[in-house]
Amino acid sequence: MNAATSRVDAISLFEPNILVRALGDAAKKLNPLQLIRNPVIFTTEIVAALTTFLGVRNLVIGEPAGFAIAIAIWLWLTVLFATFAEAVAEGRGRARAESLRRARTDTMAKLLLRPDDRALFKPTPATQLQVDDLVLVEAGDLIPSDGDVTEGVASVNESAITGESAPVIRESGGDRSAVTGGTTVVSDWLVVRITAAPGSTFIDRMIRLVEGAERRKTPNEIALDILLAGMTIIFLIAVVALEPMSIYSGTLLSVPVEAALLVCLIPTTIGGLLSAIGIAGMDRLVRFNVMATSGRAVEAAGDVDILLLDKTGTITFGNRMASSFVPVPGVEERELAEAAVLASLGDETPEGRSILAYARRYEIVAELPQGAVVVPFTATTRVSGLDHAGNSWRKGAVDSMLKLTGQGSAPIALGQAAVALVPSVVPAAFTQAVERIARSGGTPLAVAYNGRLMGVIELKDIVKPDIRDRFAALRRMGIRTVMVTGDNRITAAAIATEAGVDDFIAEATPQDKLAYIRKVQAEGRLVAMCGDGTNDAPALAQADVGVAMQTGTQAAREAGNMVDLDSDPTKLIEIVEIGKQLLITRGSLTTFSIANDVSKYFAILPAIFVASYPGLGIMNVMRLSTPQSAIMSAVIFNALIIVALVPLALRGVTFRPVGASALLRRNLLVYGVGGLIAPFIGIKLIDMLLTVLGLV
């Protein structure tokens, strides 16, 4: 993943402050009323309570109670480890929330009493501002709440939200009119119309999100919970039904043993880690400076089939750049390059600078000769140049240059030291080069020396160097990329081929985007896009994953279900990867947890039946030392595995863009087969330890 500027430094997995506080929170979460949301762990708690009761009763009436109490302790630990996992995940979010809270201080806002009079305002606490109030914010002031700029232009430092300290321009009207509460006006002033009610500003929402206060179970979590609850009931039936069957068989099962069997069989591992995985997934997005309004959006990101990517800034660098020099016959490439450099010294645009940069590969140093007169580039002439010692160099848009060199109409005098350009015939090679470049989506610029055409500079949209590989990786994951651009079809097709996108929408309007999204959604596909303008809002709302840029308008930010604080459209790809990683982590730990069951039968069943049928000792394939240590070892393993997997649940299973088949093969091997084998080893080790310590 790209190293994006991170607002909050990565929090270590074992940050002591968080762990200590999580222990306290974990204990609080033992409250059954709260725990009932988690059927597996709730069942474990009930069973633990029952076993404790019996152990204490035995202690009081003087019967052997040690085994029951030992089992009870480990069952309680199982519950505690599960709540601890959730508390740690929440604690990491809370640490991020603290830094956000600092931005939400109680500022006094300058509430304007009359919309047209900036001189007349009443100091009002920010928390009392109502929607549609107008406030004045001047240099040095904190913007009191979210709003739209109605008047003024100012530079605003938004580092409180984005971590980016370079100020951004905010002005009324257009796509840069939204301001966020908690950011600071650095220069000039703004009149802001408040758009957020107290307590529901962007920062408030972010705090609630990262703290998990609004956390609701996502659709997939609900379905998984049902599966886990179903398995819990099935094993409850199996264990309860075992009681009469053992009575018939002459085996007396004690409640602690049945409790141990039940808790080992129900999927406590995934039950205990499920919510931590979800919280950690959201947290990964936050760390990545992306705010998702719901877990549902993160899940949807994993399911996305199509990415709608804006060409500019995502696929290509923002500007066109020089990519080759095509001389006419009789001119050396280097000669052309030199002429181009001299002619471009007066061009301060990014395109002009890219010519100087490109010429460096000919080891040409851009130096202004003594006494030279620069002809600067202007939007009206579209030509720049240099006059020196009676010579003239010009470069510019082809049609302007042809006029200039006299091919189109009369020569035009340029600048103070105008030199009459000598008309000459346009070489055929020149025309061909211009046509070829235009056809391939580039922009041709003509270069002339003393009125003679030297050749063509090819300006191209430069596709970002690693983007092609990333699209190939996405394709292996089954995700199609669609480029959206305002360019004409020819240009768009050329860039699409070069970047390796699957499809493109040329001459795209926001309506086209919306229509495209609706069309592919009707085919059953999920679409992700990003946007920032107000006219993007309908498409952002329609997309399954709509990522609004933090620099975008209020309308865009409200229409999307995610906001990227760095306003980096490339991040859409990482967002999809984070969504997938969340689902993979959930699936891997579920598979692991369920596969664990097999070994526990081999630990517990021989232990409880060996008294009645000594021959069933053959099932004790792990050769566990005594029935009691076998049961204890299984219970201890079952509890410890939750803690052992907390780091994996929080960090997430590594995602590799290798396609579903390869991913499945690998994860099935690691978590499925691994889940079958690992507990055999773990239980055996615990049994050996218990035996060595003489505890059983």
Next chain:
Amino acid sequence: MTLIGWAQIALVFALIVICAYPLGLYIARVLAGDKVLLSPVLAPVERGLYSLAGIDPRQGMGWMGYAVALLLLNALHFLLLYAMLRLQFYLPFNPQGMVGMSPTLAFNTAMSFVTNTNWQAYAGEGALSYGSQMFGLTVHNFLSAATGIAAAAAVARAFAAGGVKELGNFWADLTRITLYLLLPLAIVVGAALLLMGVPMTLSAYVDATTLEGAKQTIALGPVAFQEAIKLLGTNGGGFFNANSAHPFENPNAISNVLEIFSLVVIPFSLPFFFGKIVGDLRQGVALFAVMAIFAVGFVAFAYAAEAANPLLTALGVDPSMGNMEGKEVRFGTAMSILFAVMTTGTSCGAVNMMHDSMMPLAGLVPLFQMQLGEVTPGGVGSGLYAMLVFALISVFVAGLMVGRTPEYLGKKIQAKEVKLAMLSVLILCLSILGGTAVSIVLPVATASLANAGPHGLSEMLYAYTSATANNGSAFAGLSADTPWLDITLALAMLFGRFAYLVPVLAIAGSLAAKPKLPPSAGSFPTHGPLFVGLMVGVIVIIGGLQFMPALSLGPLAEHVSMLANTTF
């Protein structure tokens, strides 16, 4: 175990695989209403039946409509069959003058045949008139089999298209399955059995004098064609008490192979039917492979376990034929074991030997197969839809590992489907373990046990397992005709059939309405060895592990006791 035995088993498997594929494609054509070889003869009959009943076969039904039609028809038939069994003394075709069944036995028997279980708490030749056999039981052998296949077809259609409400027309499905599939096959198999000497007569039983001079009554009846549908429809209710071990039901080794073939060929063909319906045969092949892996594995395990009893070998019995207790010499160990594993892997439950006499570990196989919910390959229709439930659970458990919310054949699996699928698994577990647990400590039930110890537990467990799984085979040893067992086992059959089927149809309704997402490189691949292996694992862990404690106290305990010289 002998090489010949393994070769026989391999030969029968080969025969099944060769025939299952084309049959599956044929069923797909029949159920789509396409023209087939038999259409010129049967299409007019089919049309006549529709116009007689006033049915438009193209009128689709939603899942609820389909379920209601299915349940109503079966409920009506249950009442009719109950009345027939009670009143058979007054009805025609009763040369032996059989009296009516007791209320509880008639309740049990009627439920048994309506649910495709064919659990028999009576002895056919001693309790039923020819009329009851032909118009009661045989009719239901067709009806319950066609019901199962129709339901499977409805479920299969849910995966075929996106955003549809209708799952097909129950009446048309029922008619087509009966006319084009079950009747023609039953006629061919019945005729073959007839040729091999299976009786088909309405004349009364024959009294004979044996060589020792003793009087013996030889039971007869219209056996051959009932025998055919008994197997083809995975019903399993024998004409005679000894079922397919009786020489008049299964006279020789060839008829035995034909019977094994008949009872599994439709269940094994249905995955191919499914592949055809969903437009991707590889999906069907994957499901077939899962079924076949279990079937082959269980046969191999049981045959290996059915070696001679070491306690008898110690007494000087020749061990070369394996454990021959309770088996027919004309079939031998290999073909008896194959029959036993196939009959319990399907919902057939016909037997050609006494399962009670199997070696404990071999006897575990029939029990476990039924407890898995009968997917190896399962009953006609019921095997396919039970398999699809497991496919959904497998995809749901592991599907997340590819980084997408789970989907099977382009259908998203969400809370509703998981809830209904788990409900189905729960019902099996509750009925089998709950029924056994209550009965094993209830004197009124334990009085029926013939053996003590783990073998007695196996008998009780087998009864509730067989009833819930709608298998109907008996472990023997259990005196099943008591009011308690008659009623509770009938309820187990009812739950196992319809309380399972209704949630499954609801899943189908929910899935049918969802859009069918086009597959991509990122979708979970549900064909190929990886998925097959995954499904095998999920079936064992989610479908089977909950029965491990009970199996440990039953067959496993008996096995280790036997090794320690203790028998029960």
